[in-house]
Amino acid sequence: MIEVSKKCIGCTKCVPVCPFAAINMIDKKAVMNEACTLCGACVQVCPVQAITITREEASARDFSGFKGVWVYVELTETGDKAHPKKIKPVTFELLGAGRKLADELGEDLCAVLLTDKNHNYEKDLGAYGADKVYMVEHDELFEYNTDVFSTVIVGLVNRHKPSSMLYGATIQGRDLAPRVASTLYVGLTADCTALAIKDGLLLQSRPAFGGNIMADILAPNSRPQMSTVRPNVMKMNEPVLGRTAVVVRESAKLDKSLRRVKVLERKIVHDAGAVKIEGASIIVSGGRGMKTKEKFKQLEELSKLLGGVVGASRAAVDLGFKDKAHQVGQSGTTVSPKLYLSFGISGAVQHIVGMKASDVIVAVNKDPNAPIFNVAKYGIVGDAHEIVPRLIEALKNGK
Amino acid sequence: MNIVVLVKQVPDSTEVKINPETGHLIRAGVPSIINPYDHFALQAALELKAKHDFKVTLVSMGPPQAKSVVQMGMALGADEGILLSDMAFAGSDTWSTSYALAKAIRKIGKVDLILAGMQAIDGDTAQTGPGVAQQLGMPQVTFCEKVEVDGRRVIARKQIDGGYEVLEARPPVLLTMIMTKDYTPRYPSFLAVNASLKKPFHVWGAADVGAEEQYLGLKGSPTQVSKIYPPPQREKAAMFSGSGQESVARILQIMRQEHFIEE
Numbered sequence: 001m002i003e004v005s006k007k008c009i010g011c012t013k014c015v016p017v018c019p020f021a022a023i024n025m026i027d028k029k030a031v032m033n034e035a036c037t038l039c040g041a042c043v044q045v046c047p048v049q050a051i052t053i054t055r056e057e058a059s060a061r062d063f064s065g066f067k068g069v070w071v072y073v074e075l076t077e078t079g080d081k082a083h084p085k086k087i088k089p090v091t092f093e094l095l096g097a098g099r100k101l102a103d104e105l106g107e108d109l110c111a112v113l114l115t116d117k118n119h120n121y122e123k124d125l126g127a128y129g130a131d132k133v134y135m136v137e138h139d140e141l142f143e144y145n146t147d148v149f150s151t152v153i154v155g156l157v158n159r160h161k162p163s164s165m166l167y168g169a170t171i172q173g174r175d176l177a178p179r180v181a182s183t184l185y186v187g188l189t190a191d192c193t194a195l196a197i198k199d200g201l202l203l204q205s206r207p208a209f210g211g212n213i214m215a216d217i218l219a220p221n222s223r224p225q226m227s228t229v230r231p232n233v234m235k236m237n238e239p240v241l242g243r244t245a246v247v248v249r250e251s252a253k254l255d256k257s258l259r260r261v262k263v264l265e266r267k268i269v270h271d272a273g274a275v276k277i278e279g280a281s282i283i284v285s286g287g288r289g290m291k292t293k294e295k296f297k298q299l300e301e302l303s304k305l306l307g308g309v310v311g312a313s314r315a316a317v318d319l320g321f322k323d324k325a326h327q328v329g330q331s332g333t334t335v336s337p338k339l340y341l342s343f344g345i346s347g348a349v350q351h352i353v354g355m356k357a358s359d360v361i362v363a364v365n366k367d368p369n370a371p372i373f374n375v376a377k378y379g380i381v382g383d384a385h386e387i388v389p390r391l392i393e394a395l396k397n398g399k
Numbered sequence: 400m401n402i403v404v405l406v407k408q409v410p411d412s413t414e415v416k417i418n419p420e421t422g423h424l425i426r427a428g429v430p431s432i433i434n435p436y437d438h439f440a441l442q443a444a445l446e447l448k449a450k451h452d453f454k455v456t457l458v459s460m461g462p463p464q465a466k467s468v469v470q471m472g473m474a475l476g477a478d479e480g481i482l483l484s485d486m487a488f489a490g491s492d493t494w495s496t497s498y499a500l501a502k503a504i505r506k507i508g509k510v511d512l513i514l515a516g517m518q519a520i521d522g523d524t525a526q527t528g529p530g531v532a533q534q535l536g537m538p539q540v541t542f543c544e545k546v547e548v549d550g551r552r553v554i555a556r557k558q559i560d561g562g563y564e565v566l567e568a569r570p571p572v573l574l575t576m577i578m579t580k581d582y583t584p585r586y587p588s589f590l591a592v593n594a595s596l597k598k599p600f601h602v603w604g605a606a607d608v609g610a611e612e613q614y615l616g617l618k619g620s621p622t623q624v625s626k627i628y629p630p631p632q633r634e635k636a637a638m639f640s641g642s643g644q645e646s647v648a649r650i651l652q653i654m655r656q657e658h659f660i661e662e
Binding site for chain 2: 043044045076146147150170171174175177178179181182183185186187188189190191203207208209212213214215216217218219220221222260261262263264265266267268276278279282306324338339341360362363364368373374375376377378379380381382383386387390391394395
């Protein structure tokens, strides 16, 4: 429940920030009406901490009213003026995973879409498995903002009470989900690699300690059960053309003052050479064994032919073959592509922890005892300098 | 300006293994280090301090031996150190940890900027920073590469997909930091460690910060670990060696078999 104490000075700061217009000033004191969703936006702006939200004792709660598996729809910029945004692929992967969970629970799979303008997104969301799309269309949702988006999500969750909610473990999802979970006092499991239903609960599996152990996590005493899920791990379903999702339009009153962090500048490189090793599905990586910067450059051509991006070991970065943005490993980026093709990387442990979650690892190295072969699916003992140019030639010739 | 840096002592995760028979973590002999991301956040704070003469306070939560990371931070230049240590905190998940840290920061009083590592290398959750910000009602900017302060403006460069954003917030604000070449973490000399022993250091328990037990530890944590186990073992690599031309043929065969290129 929400309470306003005597400390309220009647400053009215909370009134415009309430997304649901749930605060009235009565006798110079803030009073909440029944539209209140306990989202907490007012608590954050109150200068005298007069507003408190108390939640029921978890164990005393009955969760039978919490139904539906929700998937947060992440939009990404395309750089194309005609279609400035598109749905990020991880959303479809979440719908694939969520579909199985929803079917097992006998609940609806719902996509949650926050946008300034709908571009028939419900068609794709339906085709990939969503039964319903909760859609909030509002000018203030023109770009992601932690305060604005988390406030809207918290309001929707309080209003519709889903049993679980999935987010991509992306830069945006890992910013949004903890904020929402913290406000709601519900469990959130980061970076899941597998999800299942066990005794009606969401069983979440994730690696910890740099991938050296796996942990199964439950959140039995709160709803929704929330997870962020690693991109490129869950399989998306084949889209069923013409399968439609029911659109449920939701309103939110969003004031500009909710946006406390402002974007001064945004730079995104949209060309094919952009560094996106974190979400890449194919990475061609090179190490010290590439010998020179010029020879390392051949890997760029190879990765282009395969539709991938270039990665580098720390040694290759330290030798100046490639800049740090491409570095895979503990002090670089952790990647989990479908294919990791490495040349001249022996496989120091700091490198291994950053790439061993890849689906298929193909390693080429001169030393048959190189540790990278311990995590590779396929090992080629050979000289990268003999192999790389020939491989490029073969791919160019289509054979 | 008053800066708080959240630091965590972690086992060097590259050396943690699991006993496949018992399923228990083998942590014996594994060195404890400052979480590398926090080390960068600390460096960012110390550079702001050097430039603007801000006060830097370290806050850590952990067992009594976690004092060593706080001590190290003070030896590097932080002004004050606080360790939250209490049996009541044991088993806390990210929600409960954020709750306790937020309570401690409220007790410190006026705080303008909180810096934390993007995540800790033992849990890799990246949830505690945003949780603390939410509990304190502060805005957050996660995954920052660089932070600067200009008067009453905090300017942060944040990593986003395929690029970066430059963001502005008014204090108080919480930032989480990634590891970038913009900062080079340092290690203190023995002399500096000795000198830092004179700096104010406090150990606070749950009661000291007004944290209620019902929100702490296993009882207060919404998530529960039901099982830990070793990751599935990979099969041995299928090895091949031959001439350059044969190796290329083998790679192409693998790529077709795994459907990375057309048949």
